[in-house]
Amino acid sequence: MKNILKFLIILIPLFFFSRCGDKLLDQPWSTTILLESQVWNDKAMITDLLANLYNRLPVHSQINSGETNYGCYDEGVNTGSQESSTDIANNNLTTYSYSRWTLWDYTYIRDLNQAIESIKKYSSKLTVKEKQQFSAELRFLRAYDYFEMVKRMGGVPIITTQLIYDFSGDPTYLRHARNTEEEVYDFIASELDAIKDSVGNISSGTPSKDRANKYSVLALKCRAMLYAGSIAKYNNLLATPITTPGKEVGLPAARSAGYYQASLNAAKEIINSGIYSLYNKNPNPGENFYEMIVKKAGNPEMIMTTDFLIPTRKHNWSYHEICRTMREDNLSSSAINPDLGLVEAFDYLDGTAGTLKGVGTGSNTAAGQTNWIFYDKPNDIFANKDARLYGTIVYPGTSFKGVDVEMQAGVYEWSASLNRYVRYESETFHSLYTDGKLLTGNGGPMRISQEVSNTGFYIKKFIDPATLSSARGVGTDIWWVRFRYGEILLNAAEAAFELGGANIPDALTYVNMVRQRAGFPANSLYTSTLTLAKLQSERRLELAYEDHRVWDLMRWRISHTVWNGSSATPSANQYALYPYRVIRPGHPNDGKYVFDRFLAPKFKAARFFQMGNYYSAISQSVLDNNPLIVKNPFH
Amino acid sequence: MKNKLILLAVIVFAIFIAGCEYDNYTAPTSFLSGNVVYNGKAVGVRSNGTQLELWQYTWDTKGKIARAKIAVYIAQDGSYSARLFDGDYKIVRLTGAPWSNPNTDTLAVTVSGNTTYDVPVTPFYTITGETFTYSGGVITSTCMVNKVGTVAITSLTLYIGITNIVDANNNAQSNVLAAAALTDLTTPKTNTVTLTNVSPTFLASRSYVYARLGVLSAGSSERYYSPWKKIMLQ
CATH class of the missing domain: 2.60.40.2060 (Immunoglobulin-like)
Structure with a gap:
């Protein structure tokens, strides 16, 4: 009791002391209030506001936010060093929650509407052109946000004005029902058409990469219309199309061709402008593909990016994802590991399927070793693959940032008595085997340890080549790519392919441009080899880790078959590839390398996408507040 | 030791005070259970996959009707159960299950003590x-x-x-x-x-x-x- 009293006696004066020097509270309240007419007539303040609004565009998996979502689909496995949610960290997502992608972003829409209306009302001192430009930029953001909502939720209420309560006691007039999915896509298209020429942000022929301009407007339209076209087509090809009676979700099949044409037209306008081109500055196609993302100066590929140049805005993608061997912090690295499925999706440059050759099963039995090919160097197994593999993923036998990745899971030592090789592994970095040579490398892979590859691969895309950029105190300013020329070409190729007929040569031209940059010979695809599956695979490879995969699968309506929740379906599971050194003194295979393929040790539950995931759940509070809102199917 | 005891007493007392207003409902005691049946036979489903929705429309707190659904997952043998307060409930058969979704998807059930209710469905x-x-x-x-x-x-x-x-x-x-x-x-x-x-x-x-x-x-x-x-x- 005495002690507590003492404690209180000390504590109470502390409160008083803490207030003493507080000049802020002693000052009289500021009586200056910025009036609407002042704010909306000051270009600097409007630009400030715009910066805030750009920053609030919805995010799913992005290098500076939501990174762990990359480990929830088929681009990688979480190794648990970053995520705290146990199911994601442990790769034990048995299903995707119906609300996983829910977005009901009306606070943002309201702020945009308020800004658009205020500029109209108060900005008397701005020129007509300036007013047009600012409101066009705001409408771009609004269209972008509606696209983000419609691709997750289906039709949502289209609100283009502020909803202001009149305090009459009856707020029911503020309730709006959902528009149809078709109306929302049409709204996005018409908005983007309307602002295309007034949005500005092009100085002496060079469009801004950070702010909306004619070409980012077209790029958004190109993507949105492609989504609409494929949903209109493939939703109706399902055995039971997903629709609601009021058409809040589901697009009519008849609109599909029109949407594809709109997408193709928007893409062609960008392509024919001649402003953008594929990044092609490094003669080595693998290095070139990596530089395409990380080299900012004079990059002709980027149409719209989010940059992180201010020191406080730097992000930690490199800290989280860098290869263990060259990490510069005492923690983290390797939070997401690319899986073997993605690695094998990269074809060989001669056009054959990318399945790796001569891989064992990892069962540590004689039967599991019959398929082995003994490779001289660990990277020989990846020889002659699509160069984008090198630009996207760090794999064994290569170096990154000037350091050898040193990836080796263990050794296989010949046992004459068992008449097979016997496996030895370790969880110690750079441990040596009894022969004095490497047992397990600095870069793993390891089955149990955190902060090291679990699959035998690391992400390279978006990782900053600058020294110390993977240290927390420094961070990286690699930009996030919203739209780039490579995507526009693939959008155009897909839209042209779907339209068919006279558009097929265009489709071939566009997709072959992208493939040629990846190291394929000219015209590597031709009429008979161009299929939708090929284009789907191209998108997966070209746009890996750029937040496309999950949305692409959804709009093609194949998520539920690719990720069908079965442990027997390879596409729903994540695999690892472990390299081993062979020990068999006196034999020609001594010192060579073999590979085993098996389910990633940390991967627990197969990816399971249910029909109810195609459109996300509308939250109960929204339904409670507005009885006009109908639920999405299956919820 | 004494200090700790005093501290403990203070904390316990604080919890009692804090707990007064909202926690004084007795826990629900009634048990609603049953099977999802077709032709009198339970329908097997995927574990943790298919759910029924329960809605209570007599439950009223401070004039606000609780409208959130109670999700009831069906066990793999087709059985389901929920611990509830007595009252009138609606059971909704959701789409996304291996049975066709009837136009009248809502069933009314009154829970009074331990209640058994079989939900009829028509599988494909x-x-x-x-x-x-x-x-x-x-x-x-x-x-x-x-x-x-x-x-x-x-x-x-x-x-x-x-x-x-x-x-x-x-x-x-x-x-x-x-x-x-x-x-x-x-x-x-x-x-x-x-x-x-x-x-x-x-x-x-x-x-x-x-x-x-x-x-x-x-x-x-x-x-x-x-x-x-x-x-x-x-």
């Missing part, structure tokens, strides 16, 4: 007369597949698992009979799985496994499952 397909046999490393199933509605069949799958939770997501091995093998549903359908010995399940060297059949149709992404059967291997 059912499995009857299933048998499982084991011989020489191969598990063979036979069954009749019965069409109930009009939608097309997609596949019939034999699942082998190492626990008695067996379904499309929880299995060690499976074999799919595609729609082409299921055109004539008047004859029994045979499906086989050859057990393997691959890490981590090592099926072939176990002393027993569990087997179950599931039929998938175009009407839903969920399957109708037979009851599971334990199969002794040694």
Whole structure:
């Protein structure tokens, strides 16, 4: 009791002391209030506001936010060093929650509407052109946000004005029902058409990469219309199309061709402008593909990016994802590991399927070793693959940032008595085997340890080549790519392919441009080899880790078959590839390398996408507040 | 020691005060349970996959009607249960289950004490007369597949698992009979799985496994499952 009293006696004066020097509270309240007419007539303040609004565009998996979502689909496995949610960290997502992608972003829409209306009302001192430009930029953001909502939720209420309560006691007039999915896509298209020429942000022929301009407007339209076209087509090809009676979700099949044409037209306008081109500055196609993302100066590929140049805005993608061997912090690295499925999706440059050759099963039995090919160097197994593999993923036998990745899971030592090789592994970095040579490398892979590859691969895309950029105190300013020329070409190729007929040569031209940059010979695809599956695979490879995969699968309506929740379906599971050194003194295979393929040790539950995931759940509070809102199917 | 006791007393007292207003409801005691049935037989589903919605429309706190649904997951044998307060409830059969969704999807049920209520459903397909046999490393199933509605069949799958939770997501091995093998549903359908010995399940060297059949149709992404059967291997 005495002690507590003492404690209180000390504590109470502390409160008083803490207030003493507080000049802020002693000052009289500021009586200056910025009036609407002042704010909306000051270009600097409007630009400030715009910066805030750009920053609030919805995010799913992005290098500076939501990174762990990359480990929830088929681009990688979480190794648990970053995520705290146990199911994601442990790769034990048995299903995707119906609300996983829910977005009901009306606070943002309201702020945009308020800004658009205020500029109209108060900005008397701005020129007509300036007013047009600012409101066009705001409408771009609004269209972008509606696209983000419609691709997750289906039709949502289209609100283009502020909803202001009149305090009459009856707020029911503020309730709006959902528009149809078709109306929302049409709204996005018409908005983007309307602002295309007034949005500005092009100085002496060079469009801004950070702010909306004619070409980012077209790029958004190109993507949105492609989504609409494929949903209109493939939703109706399902055995039971997903629709609601009021058409809040589901697009009519008849609109599909029109949407594809709109997408193709928007893409062609960008392509024919001649402003953008594929990044092609490094003669080595693998290095070139990596530089395409990380080299900012004079990059002709980027149409719209989010940059992180201010020191406080730097992000930690490199800290989280860098290869263990060259990490510069005492923690983290390797939070997401690319899986073997993605690695094998990269074809060989001669056009054959990318399945790796001569891989064992990892069962540590004689039967599991019959398929082995003994490779001289660990990277020989990846020889002659699509160069984008090198630009996207760090794999064994290569170096990154000037350091050898040193990836080796263990050794296989010949046992004459068992008449097979016997496996030895370790969880110690750079441990040596009894022969004095490497047992397990600095870069793993390891089955149990955190902060090291679990699959035998690391992400390279978006990782900053600058020294110390993977240290927390420094961070990286690699930009996030919203739209780039490579995507526009693939959008155009897909839209042209779907339209068919006279558009097929265009489709071939566009997709072959992208493939040629990846190291394929000219015209590597031709009429008979161009299929939708090929284009789907191209998108997966070209746009890996750029937040496309999950949305692409959804709009093609194949998520539920690719990720069908079965442990027997390879596409729903994540695999690892472990390299081993062979020990068999006196034999020609001594010192060579073999590979085993098996389910990633940390991967627990197969990816399971249910029909109810195609459109996300509308939250109960929204339904409670507005009885006009109908639920999405299956919820 | 004394200090700690005093501190403890203060904390306990604080908790009592804090707990006064909101926590003074007694916990629900009534138990609503039952099966999802077709023709009097429970319908097997995927564990943790299919749910019923429960809505209570007499529950009223401070003038606000609680409108949030109570999600009730159906166990793999087709049973469900919920601990509830007495009152009137609605049960909603959601789409996304292996049965057709009736236009009148809502059923009314009154819970008073322990209540049993079977929810009638109409599956797209059912499995009857299933048998499982084991011989020489191969598990063979036979069954009749019965069409109930009009939608097309997609596949019939034999699942082998190492626990008695067996379904499309929880299995060690499976074999799919595609729609082409299921055109004539008047004859029994045979499906086989050859057990393997691959890490981590090592099926072939176990002393027993569990087997179950599931039929998938175009009407839903969920399957109708037979009851599971334990199969002794040694």
